[in-house]
Amino acid sequence: MLRFIDAGQYTRYLIGSAATSDDNPANATFKLGFVHPHSAFTPHAHGAEHFVLSMGYASCGLYDYDQEAVAHVRLIPGSLLHIPAMMPHSFNNRAGAPLPLVIANTGMGVDHEEYAITAAMAEERVRRGDEGAERLVAALRKLEAEMASERVHADVSLRERLAGFLRRLAGVLEGGA
Numbered sequence: 001m002l003r004f005i006d007a008g009q010y011t012r013y014l015i016g017s018a019a020t021s022d023d024n025p026a027n028a029t030f031k032l033g034f035v036h037p038h039s040a041f042t043p044h045a046h047g048a049e050h051f052v053l054s055m056g057y058a059s060c061g062l063y064d065y066d067q068e069a070v071a072h073v074r075l076i077p078g079s080l081l082h083i084p085a086m087m088p089h090s091f092n093n094r095a096g097a098p099l100p101l102v103i104a105n106t107g108m109g110v111d112h113e114e115y116a117i118t119a120a121m122a123e124e125r126v127r128r129g130d131e132g133a134e135r136l137v138a139a140l141r142k143l144e145a146e147m148a149s150e151r152v153h154a155d156v157s158l159r160e161r162l163a164g165f166l167r168r169l170a171g172v173l174e175g176g177a
Contacts, residue, residue, distance in 0.1 A: 005041045005042060005044060005110075005116050006041055006042050008036045009033065009034065009035055009036060009041060010033065010034050011031045011032065011033040011034070011103075011110065012032050012033075013029060013030070013031045013109070014030045014031055014032060015029060015030040016029030016030060016031070016105075016109060017029070017109050018109040018110045019109055019111050020105075020107065020108055020109035020112065021108055021109065021111075021112045029103075029104070029105045029108070029109050030102070030103070030104050031102075031103050031105075032100060032102055032103075033101040033103055034098045034099065034100055034101070035058070035091060035093040035098065035099040035101065036093065036098060037093055037095060037096045037097055037098060037099075038093060038094070038095070038096065038155075039092070039093055040090055040091060040092035040093070040147055041090050041091050041092075042090065042116075042118050042144075043061065043088055043089065043090040043119065043140050043143040043144050043147055044088070044089070044090070044116040044117055044118050044140070045085075045086045045087060045088045045089070045116075045117045045122075045136060045139075045140070046083070046085060046086070046108070046114065046115060046116060046117070047085060047086065047108060047112070047114025047117070048085050048105055048106045048107050048108050048114070049082065049084050049085045049105075049106055050082075050083055050103055050104060050105040050106065051080060051082050051083075051103070051104045052080070052081045052083065052091070052101055052102070052103050053078070053079070053080045053101065053102040053103075054075040054076070054077065054078070054079045054080075054081075054091075054099070054101055055077055055078075055099070055100040055101065055102065056093065056095055056098075056100060057075070057076060057077070057093070057094045057099070057156045057160060058074075058075040058079075058091055058092060058093055058094060058101075059072055059073065059074050059075060059091070059092045059094055059154075060072070060073045060075060060081060060089055060090070060092070061089060061090045061092070061143055061146055061147050062083070062087060062089045063087065063088035063089065063139040063140075063142065063143050065135070065139065068142075070142065070143055070146040070147075072146075074094075076163070077164070086117075086136065088136065088139045088140050088143045089143070090147050092147065094155055094156050095155075095156050117136065117140075118140065119137055119140035119141050119144060122136040122137040122140060123137050
């Protein structure tokens with residue numbers, strides 16, 4: 001297992017590798033990631049689009065540049081999100097068990113400098129003269145503040161727990177495990 005964005009979060013590559021890049025192309029990477037119970041990733045943006053399949057109860061904060069606001073999406077098992085390149089976001093595990101995520105990135109692994117650009121990394125880009133990074137810094141800082149609020153870290157709701165129980169019961173009744 002490799003470190004996945006933050007300490008305590010892990011990933012395993014199914015296709016591709018952590019070293020996938022323009023110089024070391026694997027076209028895309030597919031990995032299984034795990035988010036620690038009741039924790040969240042540091043807000044970040046990727047230099048390439050990606051797709052995330054949540055296999056548990058999560059939420060995702062997405063920064064909307066047009067509205068200059070954070071949109072919150074509650075995810076249940078089986079939810080799939082498409083996140084465009086450079087869209088600031090952060091995933092939060094709302095449950096008491098590890099959150100498995102299946103992630104497909106186009107063209108870069110976790111070792112790539114554009115894989116997960118945090119606010120601190122974007123600020124360093126501004127110091128080096130990258131004027132375009134100023135907008136990214138502002139968006140990531142706003143997302144950090146929003147993701148720190150208590151309402152974002154809501155637990156799995158009673159309705160979601162009941163729906164999960166009914167899905168498991170349906171599987172038993174249909175002859176599954």
